[in-house]
Structures are given as structure tokens and as C-alpha cells.
Amino acid sequence: MQNARPELVEKAVNTIRMLAADAVQQANSGHPGMPMGAADMAHVLWTRHLRFDPGEPRWIGRDRFILSGGHGSMLLYALLHLAGFDVSLDDLQKFRQKGARTAGHPEFGLLPGVEVTSGPLGQGFANGVGFALGQAMLSAQLGPGNPIADHYVYAICGDGDLMEGVSAEAASFAGHHRLGRLVYLYDDNGITIDGKTSITFGEDVTKRFEAYGWHVQAVDGRDHEAIDRALVAAKAELSRPSLIRVKTVIGFGSPNKAGKSSSHGAPLGADELAATKKALGWPLEPRFLVPDDVRELWAGVQAGKASQKAAWTRAAEAWRAAHPEQAALLDAHVERWVPERIADRLTSDLPPADATRKLSQALLQKAAPIVPALAGGSADLAESNLTEIKGGGSVAAGSYGGRNVHFGIREHAMGAIANGMAYDGLFIPFVSTFLQFADYMRPAVRLAALARLQVIYVWTHDSIFLGEDGPTHQPIEHLSALRAIPNLHVVRPSDPEETALGWAHALTRRDGPTALVLTRQKLAPVHRAGGANRDAISRGGYVVESPTNAVFTIVATGSEVPLAQAALALLAEKGTPGRLVSVPCLECFLAQPQAWRDAVLPPTQKVVVLEAALGVEWWRLAGKDGLVLGIDRFGESAPEKALAEEFGFTPAKVAERVAGWIGGTR
Structure with missing residues (x-):
């Protein structure tokens, strides 16, 4: 809220800082420094710009917010609590504990308002590009004025995100495709776990992102008006993604740990937490304090967001009435609709x-x-x-x-x-x-x-x-x-x-x-005497052929199924009949009831598994008395048929190996 008293805004920002510091201290685990340093930019973004509805966290008209540096999860959890999402003080107090929704790194689906599972650095940065790409693609199909046409994708990212190679790939893609509704706030605090970023990260980030085709600005992380102006400018630049370099101090407010790597990945400690609260003019007790006037400030923020939602709803209803075909397409996307059967x-x-x-x-x-x-x-x-x-x-x-x-x-x-x-x-x-x-x-x-x-x-x-x-x-x-x-x-x-x-x-x-x-090479047909049983195939593993006098079973996948069938024909000619089982999806097969698995692979029958790969996972089906015919060395550069001979994946060689194994087990 731009009209709030500066002292109240400062108190609201310190509320975010202290909720994070208290939670990490209580858990005796976590990352207080990033939330404490990034609290100002987060407050400006969430109160003045981000469009959301805590009552409907997945509302399609919302802006998307991604905390790419998921180690700073308490920043997000504090914001969700203050913004009225279903995130209680009890949730914050259980941070990083067994069964808590407030996991060490944010997990999608665990807590409302968490847009992505973040933590592995760079992934959230690239996820945001996917959000912006999807918005641009669907909006283009729906036409001007559609209900998703004007939302933005925001993220807070850090030095670790920008060092990981995935962010370089994603930034290049986003810049090339001019994804202008992508607005990233870069928490430029100059600190990593090992110390100052200068020991390993000296590139000019501004020039790098400008070379990618991004719109780049730089602001002081304590200057709320400058942050606000930068966000306004970024939102107006619809032909390019935007990066706002926000110069911050990690662990801001901590007298002895601010600006140091010691505030990155460990609690401040009881004494330093007390010193920090004193330095910020914050009561030592109670912990997890949210002052009443800060609650009132956020109640006003929520009222403003509700007005935005109401205006959006009216516009969306009018659009739907005027564009029924496009509305049906939007619904098909929202439902990810797939026809029955x-x-x-x-x-x-x-x-x-x-x-x-x-x-x-x-x-x-x-x-x-x-x-x-x-x-x-x-x-x-x-x-x-x-x-x-x-x-x-x-x-x-x-x-x-x-x-x-x-x-x-x-x-x-x-x-x-x-x-x-x-x-x-x-x-x-x-x-x-x-x-x-x-x-x-x-x-x-x-x-x-x-x-x-x-x-x-x-x-x-x-x-x-x-x-x-x-x-x-x-x-x-x-x-x-x-x-x-x-x-x-x-x-x-x-x-x-x-x-x-x-x-x-x-x-x-x-x-x-x-x-x-899938294979590059053409495969021979798989012959099924009774035709394809689609229900059986969908179970992940099923019987292709089963002679009544079979003495063993070959399990195969992919290109090795027709190969196994040809090998079984050779073995049958020599008086050693076997069953053939195809397992196109091992995970699906293992999820079937035991009765189905036993019918497909009778416990009394010996099992051979055939797959042109390492095959270590197949011993769970073959058992200690079984045989896995796979490949345990790297391949070679040669035509397909030469490789089949070399690695023993021809009908004759498979039949020979199986016959030798059966002879040795009798």
C-alpha cells in the first residue's frame, strides 16, 4: 500500500524478517539471511503489484510468483501467511518439522500459494520461463482481451540461480522469444555459502542479460519507491523479459552477521537473534509476532486484491459471453481435457x-x-x-x-x-x-x-x-x-x-x-495368437504367448520383444518351449495386485530378462536363480546388424545363451 506510513511499512517489512528468523531459530535449521535481505523487495512486489486471491490460490487470472532460491522458503511462507492464504502461524512454527506443510524448500501441492517446487538452483528460474511461455501461447490462441491476457510471471532469484547453467539456457530462450510478461527480481547480495561471490562469479550480469535480449535495471534493495518504479517500467516493457538487479544485504538487521555468509544457511543463534531484534526495534518476545497494525495493513492489501479479482471476474464473464468458442478452448486447457476412451x-x-x-x-x-x-x-x-x-x-x-x-x-x-x-x-x-x-x-x-x-x-x-x-x-x-x-x-x-x-x-x-x-530402427511385428488385450497391456506387464508345456519365461521390452519371440521359436524347435512376457512399463507392472503379477510371472517358473541396456533393475523379476541378458559396457560405432552380432542380440545367440542357462539349471 503506497499510502501507508513509512514507519508502518518498515514494521511490516521487519515482520517478514523476524518471522523468518524466528522460524529458522526454532527449527534450528534453515536459511534466514535471504529472507531478511529480500524482505523489502518482496513487500513492494506483493503489496503493490502482485495480483492474487488467497481464497482461490489457483485462480487463472492471478499473477504467478516463483521463489527460485527455495532455500529462502520462509520468505514465501511469511508472505503467504500475511497475505491471508491458508498458512497459519502454527504452520510457520512447525517449519521444517515432520509432517509440516512448511517444508525446508517449497513443495508444490503441499501448501496453497506455492507455485513450484524450488530449491535446486536455477530450476525455478527456468520454470518461470515455462509459465510465461504457456501464457503467451494460450493467450495468442484465445485472442485479445481474454482472461489470461494480462497476468505477469514474477520471480525472486539469486546468485546461485544465475550461476547454474540451466538459467543461462532459459534466459537465452526467454530473451529470444521476447517473453515480456516475465519480471525477475535478482537478489544481488554478493554472498554464497563459501563467501563473497567475487571468489567465483565476476561477470557483468547486466551486460550478460542485455545480450540475451532482456530489459535490465538496477535499484537499491532498501529503496521502496525505486523498486516500485522499476517494477512499473518492467511491466510496461512487453517486448522483452525484465531483470531488476536489487542490491541487498544478506541477513539485513543482524549486527554481526549481516552481509556475511554465516547468515546464509544456519540460524542466527539465540544471542544474535536477540541482538537483531534490538537493532531493529523489535520486541524480544513473543516470537512469531505479527503486530496488529501490520495485520491491518495486510487486510487493506487483501481488500485491494479482492477488488482486482472482482473487476477481472466481470471482464471475464463479458468475454465469455462474447466469445463462446474461445471460452470452450480456455476450459479445455484449464481442465487439460482428454476425450473419454x-x-x-x-x-x-x-x-x-x-x-x-x-x-x-x-x-x-x-x-x-x-x-x-x-x-x-x-x-x-x-x-x-x-x-x-x-x-x-x-x-x-x-x-x-x-x-x-x-x-x-x-x-x-x-x-x-x-x-x-x-x-x-x-x-x-x-x-x-x-x-x-x-x-x-x-x-x-x-x-x-x-x-x-x-x-x-x-x-x-x-x-x-x-x-x-x-x-x-x-x-x-x-x-x-x-x-x-x-x-x-x-x-x-x-x-x-x-x-x-x-x-x-x-x-x-x-x-x-x-x-x-522409442526405437530408431524398424521392429518386426509381435505376434499374439488372441490379438492385443488392451487391458492387459495397460497393466504394464502381460503374457504375449504361453505354451502349455513351457519350462521358463522370457521377459522383454521394446525392441527385444520381437527378438525374444524369434529366439523362443528356435528354442521350441529344439524342445525347450518358453513363455513370452512383455513389460512395457515396469513401474506400472509392479503397481499391480500380486495376483496379476503372479499370473504373469508364476513364482515357480524361472525367468530370463532380455533388454539391450544395463538391466540391473530386472533382477527383482528374475530373482537370484534367473538370468538377465543385458549390456554392461559401452557400445561401438557400427551398423545395427553388426552390433546385434557383437553384443549377442540376435535370435540365434539369445537362444544359445538361454539354452545353455537352462541346461545348467537342471
Whole structure:
């Protein structure tokens, strides 16, 4: 509130500081310095600019606020409490404790008003780019005056965010695409855990971001009017994202720790906390004090925000009445609407067996027209990943109405930008690269799984069988590493039916990310005597064939399913019949009832697992008496058929190894 008395504003800012310091001290754990230094800019942003409704935290007309430096979580928690969100003093007092909603770093879905799970530095910075990208794309489709046309994406970021490489990728993308509704406040306090940033970070941040195409300003972090003017100017600069360098003092108010790294990641200590309160004219007791006049100030802020919400609601209702088709499109995005029986629609009129990346391409063209919220792209590999939505148009600077996003060679930022689109909840984003380069995306993939985001990964060229590009591009350990991430569903389909159902699963799964892992090379058909049982396939693991006299089972995924079927035919000719089980999604299969798992893999029958990858996770199915046929060394640069011979992935060699193993176990 610009008309509030300066003394009251100072008291309100100190309330934020002291709530943070008290919470960290009580928890005996946390980061007081950043909230204490950034309290002024946060107060100006939240009281004068940020549009929000504490009664409806996910209101689509709100501005978005991201605390990229999630270690300063008490800054956000204090603001949410003061702003009237469902965040009580009790929540603040339980900071960092077991079962508390006020986790050490903010977690999406745990506390209302938390827009992203932040903490791994740079991720929140890049998430914000995803929010702004999604806003620009959907707003362009809806037309002028639509209900999401004028919201902004704000973030507070710090030196650690700017040092991480993901922020460089994301800043470059945002500047190139002129995402003007992106406004970042840079907490320029010059301190990291190891000391002054000058020991490792000496670049000219202003020139760096200007080179990216950003609008850059610099202000004193204690000058509220200067911060306000900078925010006004940033909001007016709609052709470029904005960075406001706010010069702050970490741990402001602490007589002995202000401006020092000692205030970064540890409580002030009882004596220093008392000294800080004395220096700021703050009562020593009670802790977690919110003075009555500060409550009144924030009540006035909330009343102003409610007026903004009411005006927005009136305008939105008028827009809906005048634009019913666009309103229906907006609702489809808000709901991330997917047609009922999407699996039936995707599995009808399937193409014949082929490379699963080509099957995926055909399915994407089926899905896109009937799932309006589906959009995404590739890290400069669309022609190889086959992920272009035909006729969907491309997103470009100043022209955002398309559905195909060209992320450039920025896998790390691509993953985090997709997370931002998913956090915002207006798109079902998909992103793509070679499986080998999923490593570049891994931090964002892990956060998507942790935050339970609906993101779809299309990772192609999934094994040594991509051929001549050689071991730098041939994934070996990647499937095992990805399957180790909790709540990530890794789907490696073998044929048209499994690929279609993998896409259906990804489109309907709302509680976590799904990876479609696809082949470069064409695959032979998988023969099923009774046809494809879609319910069985959707369970993640099912029986493909089961002779009555089978003496063992081969479990396979992806390109190894038709290979296993050919090997089983050779073994059957020699009097050693076996069952074939396909497990396109191990995580889905392991989530099935025990009765289903036992029916697919009878406990009395020995198991061989076949996958052209490291395969350490498959021992849980094979057991100590089983056999895992995988790859435990890097690949080679050679044609696909030569590699199959070299690594033992031909029907004859698989049959030979299985026969030898069976003979040795009898």
C-alpha cells in the first residue's frame, strides 16, 4: 500500500524478517539471511503489484510468483501467511518439522500459494520461463482481451540461480522469444555459502542479460519507491523479459552477521537473534509476532486484491459471453481435457509394425486434434524424434499461437520449461530428445516426478541399435537410471498397440511424468495368437504367448520383444518351449495386485530378462536363480546388424545363451 506510513511499512517489512528468523531459530535449521535481505523487495512486489486471491490460490487470472532460491522458503511462507492464504502461524512454527506443510524448500501441492517446487538452483528460474511461455501461447490462441491476457510471471532469484547453467539456457530462450510478461527480481547480495561471490562469479550480469535480449535495471534493495518504479517500467516493457538487479544485504538487521555468509544457511543463534531484534526495534518476545497494525495493513492489501479479482471476474464473464468458442478452448486447457476412451481412439486403425518413433509420430497426429492442451517440441531434433504436430504451427518471437516449440539445443532448460507449463496447469507439455541426452534433463525430470507433474518425455534412439553414431550416443545405463526415479513411468513399447497405449497412459496420467522410450530402427511385428488385450497391456506387464508345456519365461521390452519371440521359436524347435512376457512399463507392472503379477510371472517358473541396456533393475523379476541378458559396457560405432552380432542380440545367440542357462539349471 503506497499510502501507508513509512514507519508502518518498515514494521511490516521487519515482520517478514523476524518471522523468518524466528522460524529458522526454532527449527534450528534453515536459511534466514535471504529472507531478511529480500524482505523489502518482496513487500513492494506483493503489496503493490502482485495480483492474487488467497481464497482461490489457483485462480487463472492471478499473477504467478516463483521463489527460485527455495532455500529462502520462509520468505514465501511469511508472505503467504500475511497475505491471508491458508498458512497459519502454527504452520510457520512447525517449519521444517515432520509432517509440516512448511517444508525446508517449497513443495508444490503441499501448501496453497506455492507455485513450484524450488530449491535446486536455477530450476525455478527456468520454470518461470515455462509459465510465461504457456501464457503467451494460450493467450495468442484465445485472442485479445481474454482472461489470461494480462497476468505477469514474477520471480525472486539469486546468485546461485544465475550461476547454474540451466538459467543461462532459459534466459537465452526467454530473451529470444521476447517473453515480456516475465519480471525477475535478482537478489544481488554478493554472498554464497563459501563467501563473497567475487571468489567465483565476476561477470557483468547486466551486460550478460542485455545480450540475451532482456530489459535490465538496477535499484537499491532498501529503496521502496525505486523498486516500485522499476517494477512499473518492467511491466510496461512487453517486448522483452525484465531483470531488476536489487542490491541487498544478506541477513539485513543482524549486527554481526549481516552481509556475511554465516547468515546464509544456519540460524542466527539465540544471542544474535536477540541482538537483531534490538537493532531493529523489535520486541524480544513473543516470537512469531505479527503486530496488529501490520495485520491491518495486510487486510487493506487483501481488500485491494479482492477488488482486482472482482473487476477481472466481470471482464471475464463479458468475454465469455462474447466469445463462446474461445471460452470452450480456455476450459479445455484449464481442465487439460482428454476425450473419454482415448485409448480406443488411439488404437483404432493402427499402422503396421515400424520403428516405434515412427509409430509415435502417427499417434501424435491422432492425439493433437482431440487434445487441445497438448503442445511441445524437441531440443533441435524434431526431424529425428518425429515430434512435430503437423499443421500445428510454430512458436516464435512475437508469434505464439502455434503448438510446436523449438527449444534449441537446451535440454536442461527444456525440461524445466516444460515443468513450468505443467505447474501452471494450462498445457500437457511434451518434450523430446535422444535417450542418451535425457541425462541433460535429469534434474528437471526428478522434480517433475517429485512434484507429480503431467509432463510427457519422448526419448528416441533408445539403444545401441541406433548404430553408427557410436557409444557417445548409445544409451546403456539410462533406462536403469530413469527407472530408479520414484513416480516416473518409463514406457518402452514394442509395437503399434503398446505405443498407442503408452501415449494414452501419458495423456491421462495426472499424478506424474511419463517417458516414452522409442526405437530408431524398424521392429518386426509381435505376434499374439488372441490379438492385443488392451487391458492387459495397460497393466504394464502381460503374457504375449504361453505354451502349455513351457519350462521358463522370457521377459522383454521394446525392441527385444520381437527378438525374444524369434529366439523362443528356435528354442521350441529344439524342445525347450518358453513363455513370452512383455513389460512395457515396469513401474506400472509392479503397481499391480500380486495376483496379476503372479499370473504373469508364476513364482515357480524361472525367468530370463532380455533388454539391450544395463538391466540391473530386472533382477527383482528374475530373482537370484534367473538370468538377465543385458549390456554392461559401452557400445561401438557400427551398423545395427553388426552390433546385434557383437553384443549377442540376435535370435540365434539369445537362444544359445538361454539354452545353455537352462541346461545348467537342471
